Each structure stands twice: as structure tokens, then as C-alpha cells.
Amino acid sequence: VSQATIAYQNVIHQEIMKAIGNVRDRGKKRANYAVLRETRMPALLTENLFIDNPSDATKLKSEQFLLQIAHGHAQGIVKAFGLKKKTKQQPQPKVSDKKLYRVQVGAFSDRKNAEKLAEELKKKGYPVYIVG
Structure with missing residues (x-):
């Protein structure tokens, strides 16, 4: 340890x-x-x-x-x-009255494949985050 x-x-x-x-x-x-x-x-x-x-x-x-x-x-x-609060207020995402669902699309061994799928989803208006 x-x-x-x-x-x-x-x-x-x-x-x-x-x-x-x-x-x-x-x-x-x-x-x-x-x-x-x-x-x-x-x-x-x-x-x-x-x-x-x-x-x-x-x-x-x-x-x-x-x-x-x-x-x-x-x-x-x-x-x-030793984290400090940010002094500038971060914009809050707009959340509608509708229930939201999170979907994990998949894991890729090649980052380029993940980025390609992310771009396709972004073009369709989906919020996309690549983690890793």
C-alpha cells in the first residue's frame, strides 16, 4: 500500500x-x-x-x-x-421534463473507430462523449 x-x-x-x-x-x-x-x-x-x-x-x-x-x-x-471551486459559473445543460436514458455504445480497441462512430452520432444530433 x-x-x-x-x-x-x-x-x-x-x-x-x-x-x-x-x-x-x-x-x-x-x-x-x-x-x-x-x-x-x-x-x-x-x-x-x-x-x-x-x-x-x-x-x-x-x-x-x-x-x-x-x-x-x-x-x-x-x-x-486540494480541489478548489471554480469561480466562473458553468452553464448547466437544459433538461426537459422527459426522462433521459444513457446508452453506452461500445468499446473500441482503435480510437479512430470510436471517433468515427462518435462523429456519425453527432451529425444526427446526439450528445456524444468519448471516455478513455
Whole structure:
């Protein structure tokens, strides 16, 4: 485990616990999981309560509590990486009253193929993002 991982874990854990309030802090653990072991960058996993514990399960059914968990993760990442709020307001995309659906088209081993499909979709008016 890298020193960076330990530092990020300490900060993020603290912010999550601050955000979710009155729950038992089961501490920080380290394990030999492939998803952590096989990466070449600092990496950590979080567990946020347990659905087989009735008290925890009740909390995890609450949208407000889930938002608190999310807020704790976001604040932890902000603090761990020293992120600053942008001073200029970013334009918000217009969202209609219609329900929106996200579709992942596929994965390509050749970026040119992904870009070709993206251009075709853009011409038809679809918002397209290439990730990777």
C-alpha cells in the first residue's frame, strides 16, 4: 500500500464519517483485493454500512442518508486532492421534463473507430462523449 493511498484513505474516511454522523465507525481496513493490488496508482474502496444489519439497512433505504454518504465522498476527494471551486459559473445543460436514458455504445480497441462512430452520432444530433 502506497503512502499516497494511506493519506487519501485517512482524509476521505474522516470526511465520510463527518457527513454521515451518528453511525458506528468500524475503522479503516486494508485487504489484498485484486482491484487494489493490480492498479498502478493510489486506490481505495469504501464500504458504507451493511445491508445485513437491520439498523444500517434502514439508513441505507433513506435517500437523504445516501446523499450524505455521497457528500462525504465528494468532500473527501475535494480535501484529499486540494480541489478548489471554480469561480466562473458553468452553464448547466437544459433538461426537459422527459426522462433521459444513457446508452453506452461500445468499446473500441482503435480510437479512430470510436471517433468515427462518435462523429456519425453527432451529425444526427446526439450528445456524444468519448471516455478513455
